[in-house]
Amino acid sequence: MLIAIFFVYQRDTAPEPSLGGAAHDMRQSPKDWTGVEKDGSSLLRDLRDGRIEAVGMAPHALLVSAAGGERYFVVDGRGSFASLVVAEAKTAGAHPFQLFVLPDSTVGAPADDKRALATARDLAGIFLPFFLLALIVYAMRDSIGGGAKVVEKPAGIGFGDVIGAGEAKHALQDIVDYLKDSSRYRDIGARAPCGVLMLGGPGVGKTLLAKALAGECGARFIATNGSEFTSKFYGVGVQKVKKLFETARKNAPCILFIDEIDGIAKRTSSGAGPAESESNRIINQLLVEMDGFEANEGVIVVGATNLADNLDEALLREGRFDRRVHVKLPDVRDRGAIFRLYAGKLRTEGDIDHDQLARLTTGLSPATIAHIVNHAALVAARAGSRSVAMGHLMEAIETTRIGELNGAERALRERERRYIAVHEAGHALVSAVLGYGKVEKVTILPRGGALGVTLVTQEEDQTLVLRSDMEKHIQMLLGGRNAELAVFDEASSGASQDLQQASKLALDMVGRYGFGEDGALFSIGALPAQHASRQIAVAVRQANRMLDGLNLQCQQLMRTHRGALDAIADELLANETVSGERVQELVAQRAPLALAA
Incomplete structure (x- = not known):
């Protein structure tokens, strides 16, 4: 230990070698070399020609004294030229030059704003890959969650709020009874349908009927659609199906509503590539989830479509979507009631003949009737009226069924x-x-x-x-x-x-x-x-x-x-x-x- 201390003391207190000529001047006044800046190629050329007398290595630059009293500096922030100069000094041969360190020199140092920019660039190079990776993971996690939305209190809507659809309500009544009192069905060995497929044209009220089913039996309502299962990430669609049914089981008893379920399409075997394979895997996972591999106690899957021919055959067999409910267009009495419902929300004047309006809208869906009533309000406002009259409703019906007056x-x-x-x-x-x-x-x-x-x-x-x-x-x-x-x-x-x-x-x-x-x-x-x-x-x-x-x-x-x-x-x-x-x-x-x- 004593020998080591003595050795360090001897090194620290050893006299510095004397510098003479250009090297001494460079040590005493380095600012005299800041008048001319050259690039690294000029320095290397002078080294090969033997014109270099002294080189001072500052933290950010090289100070050079060349033959004939020429003085210049070369910016070297990364130390690349310094290593070349050191290697050249070792093999100087017939053209030796002085090489020394100027640790306190600020020649070539970047300004504060440039230093901050360089620091920011270095930090960005370190953390940007981690940020992009985290962003991809977050996007995949959000995508796996899908568009499923849990409605905690759908009880504000019941079968009484749905006009018409008497046949569909009757077909769904035993599901309501099962979810309200399942023990009565279990005692005799019965089980509720695993899935209910609602069939009907656009705008007949399939979504509203599914919400009314949840509200009627006091169950939670989870809504999604067939297109939500697709994803730009391979394998995410299968995870969406798993996550959806996991959410449904945690929120049981609940109604799991899949609108436009035909968006999942059919399984194919034409070998069209990974996109087709992914579609098949999504359908297979949905089949497995509905087939009882996991206990779906208290979960009723309700699918809605107007294109039943586009559904996979395995999805329609008993044990999956084993109940089909046809939601039909409203009859003349139901159309009259729908007109009374929507027209009651408007400011009207005079007598409104709802029965005549119902006769004029044969074959139209509730969604179309709602559009007609809204269009009548637009017609009245366009005409400068402050309320909707029977003539405005007639005009709206004719516009919807036939077309606008074309002049x-x-x-x-x-x-x-x-x-x-x-x-x-x-x-x-x-x-x-x-x-x-x-x-x-x-x-x-x-x-x-x-x-x-x-x-x-x-x-x-x-x-x-x-x-x-x-x-x-x-x-x-x-x-x-x-x-x-x-x-x-x-x-x-x-x-x-x-x-x-x-x-x-x-x-x-x-x-x-x-x-x-x-x-x-x-x-x-x-x-x-x-x-x-x-x-x-x-x-x-x-x-x-x-x-x-x-x-x-x-x-x-x-x-x-x-x-x-x-x-x-x-x-x-x-x-x-x-x-x-x-x-x-x-x-x-x-x-x-x-x-x-």
Whole structure:
């Protein structure tokens, strides 16, 4: 220990070697070398040429004294040139030079702002990879969580808040009873359905019905959709399915609602690549979760779609989605109640005939009715009205079903207006005389692609249609063309759509419903496509003969009620719009003509 201390003392107190000439001046006044800055290539060239007399190595630069008294410095923040100079000094040979250290020199040192920028750059180089890795992990974790949303208190919605859908409510009632009192079912060995598949068109209320199911039985509600299971990260889709069912089991009893479940699609085996393989793995995981490998006690999976054909067959077997509930369009009474519900939220004036509105919206979904009511408010506001009237609702229905007023009447000649008026009068006359539906309104104001419109509604929605009703419908479709022939002795091209619908209905009567003249009951719908051509040809001939017979009856009706036809057409030309009540009055005021046998 004493020897070591003495050795250090001797080293620390040893006299510094004497420096002379340029090296001494550089040590005493390094600032004299800051006038000229050169790059590293100039320094190396001077070293090879033997022009260097002394080099002082500062922390951030090299101070150089060259032959002829030249003085300059080279910035060397990373020490790259210093190592080359040291290596050159060891092999200087015939051109030795002085090499020493200037530890206190600040020549070439960066300014404070540059030093801070360099520090920031170095720190960024260290921490940026870790930040990017953490960001990827977070994104994958968030993606695995999916779009599932837990609604803790859906009890504010029950079956009583859903208008219509009586058949669907009845089908779901045993699930409500099971979740409320499962012991009663367990005692006799019964179990609740694992999955319920709701089938129905867009906007019929499948999501609202699923929420009402959760609210009715006091269960939590978890909502997601089929597209949420896909991901840009391989394997994340499978983790989403696991996470979703894990969340459902933790929140049991609950309703797990998967909207647009057809987005998961079907399993395929065409070998299209990793994307297809990932899709298959997602479906397989969903099948496993629903198949009872894990106890899903108190979890009811409810899927909703309007494309049941796109679902995988294994998903539809018993034990998975083993209950199918068809959510149908509302009937005329339900549509009236829906109009009362949505119209009650608006500021209205005058009498609102909800029953008439319901008749005019046959085949429309609750979502479409909600749109109609909202559009009526927009129409009223556009017209400067402070409340919604019946006329605004009628305008909204016509806009939704037919199209906006397009102003094409300005481009129509008087002869064309007369043809349109006679054509629409023919439709209205046949409907009024034969009693097919109720004429609500006739107008020759163009809407959408139609130059005129005759609105005919049914008092009740028809589930079963009689042959006589179909024949009346065909005659009403042919009424426009026959009215043109009765008045002008020449028909126009305006009946093209009417003829298409009449032909389709006549072909269905013959080929599907057994109403052909030969009484054949064979349906062309049962034939494969490759064997149907001959049978269809026979059905087309019979349908054509049926159209000819109904067309003759329609022509006779036009001749018999020619006075009423002219009166309706004249009123249309004068007022552009005639109400259904006025049509009935004009028909009743003009007695039918007695035709000669």
